[in-house]
Amino acid sequence: MKPLLSIVFTDFDGTLFTRERKISEPDYDILVKLGKSGITRVIATGRSVYSISKVISDDFPVDYLIFSSGSGILDWKNKILLHSCHLYQKEIQEVGRIFFCYQVDFMIHDPIPENHRFHYKQFSLNNHDFIKRCDIYRDYVSELTDISSLPDQACQFVGIIDENKDWFDFLSGKLLINSLNIKLIRTTSPINGRSIWMEVFPGNVSKASAAALLCEFLSIDQSRSMSIGNDYNDSDLLAWTAYSFVVEGSPDELITQYRMSDGEQNSALANAVNSLIVL
Numbered sequence: 001m002k003p004l005l006s007i008v009f010t011d012f013d014g015t016l017f018t019r020e021r022k023i024s025e026p027d028y029d030i031l032v033k034l035g036k037s038g039i040t041r042v043i044a045t046g047r048s049v050y051s052i053s054k055v056i057s058d059d060f061p062v063d064y065l066i067f068s069s070g071s072g073i074l075d076w077k078n079k080i081l082l083h084s085c086h087l088y089q090k091e092i093q094e095v096g097r098i099f100f101c102y103q104v105d106f107m108i109h110d111p112i113p114e115n116h117r118f119h120y121k122q123f124s125l126n127n128h129d130f131i132k133r134c135d136i137y138r139d140y141v142s143e144l145t146d147i148s149s150l151p152d153q154a155c156q157f158v159g160i161i162d163e164n165k166d167w168f169d170f171l172s173g174k175l176l177i178n179s180l181n182i183k184l185i186r187t188t189s190p191i192n193g194r195s196i197w198m199e200v201f202p203g204n205v206s207k208a209s210a211a212a213l214l215c216e217f218l219s220i221d222q223s224r225s226m227s228i229g230n231d232y233n234d235s236d237l238l239a240w241t242a243y244s245f246v247v248e249g250s251p252d253e254l255i256t257q258y259r260m261s262d263g264e265q266n267s268a269l270a271n272a273v274n275s276l277i278v279l
Contacts, residue, residue, distance in 0.1 A: 005039055005277050006224035009066070009211055009237060010269050012045035012052065013190040014230040015247055018266050023056075026267035031061040033279040040218060042066060044207045046187055046199070046233055048109075049074055050116030069185055069233055070210035071155055071201060072112045083213055084112040085202050087154045091180050095157055095200050096150045098174050104198075105130045106159040107141075108150065115155035119144045129195040130160040136191075157200035160189070168196050175200070186232040199233070207237035228261060228272050229254070245272040 010016045016023055034041050044066040045052060052067065064082075065074040073083040087095075092108070099106045103123035110117040117140040122130060134141055144150065161167050172184050181203040189195035215222060227234070227241040230250045238244040238258050245261045246254045247268040261268040262275065273279070 003243065003276055004224050005226055005243075005273075006220045007040040007042065007215060007218070007226070008034055008269075008273065009042045009044045009207075009225065009227040009241060011227075011229035011231070011234050011237075012043050012047060014188075014249075015228055015234075016043065016269055017055065019193070020266075021055075024266040024270075026270035028061070030270040030273050030279070034273065035061055035063070037279055040064065040220065042211070042214065043076075044070075044211065044227070044229075044234075044237055046185075046190075048116045049113065064214060066207055066210040066214065068109075068112070068115060068155055069187075069199060069201060070205045070207045071115070073210050073214055081113060082217065083210065085205060086111045087156065087182070087200070087202055089152045091182050091200075091202070092150055092152070092154055093147075094178055094180055095175060095182065096147050098171070099157070099159060100147050102171065102174070104159045104161060104171065106157055107133070108144075108157050109155040110151070111153050111155050116140055118158075119149070119151065127160060127162065129162070129189050129192050132191050133158075133160070155201075157198075159198040159200070160195055161198060162195050164196065168198055171198060188231050207234065208240035209236075211237055211240055226272070226276060228269055243276055 031041050041062040042064045043062050046069045049067050062076050065076045105122050105124050105127045107118040107120045109115040119142050121144040183201045183203050183205050185199040187197040223242045225241040226243040227237050228245040229238055230247045244258045246258045247261055261272040
């Protein structure tokens, strides 16, 4: 018997938005069909609203946007902000102190809804992924002079540490030992597909917590939820939804836990939905 679905969550970069920087026709069509069937469609992404608005139109066939890894929820059709949260001074100062101490190249983003703007501190001269991200947002960035110039409120930190998992683990230990109210998320860079991004959010932030809030708001039962993703920052959402899929090329840790969407990556969402329901 086919399960009943009321809501579908899809990651964006590397899942719906492929490595070829496009959305496939089958995936676009399945979003349209889901909408016609009354099933709620949600993009759950690490991107800000500003960033995702650069690649999808206002009439793109989704209903809600979970953005900045769960820091905010937007009614996509009506452009109404439903939820947001941010870091406070205590966490900002301590995370900043550790990043300065260990010379981590990092950005600190302004509070929502201006979180496409950020301040940055660069220590390495050859962190090309970091340099590229600063260049992409060059109209919205400013350089930090020292730790005293950190803001009092922020959406998140992004530390870019190349392809060094041991360094990520070391820094995680330094941050978490202080019992700060923060959440650390490991993300693979959407820019070069290799560098590790250490994202630091308020402790209650995750794609899963935002999904739970949205389902509560819409009176949708968790047992009727589905998600699909491709990276470490999707793991909590995949663990939360009733039916969970990953795409080809996802980390082994995710592939061993969740169902692989059959077929080509460029139609992973469509293949996953079609395996569950008939539209």
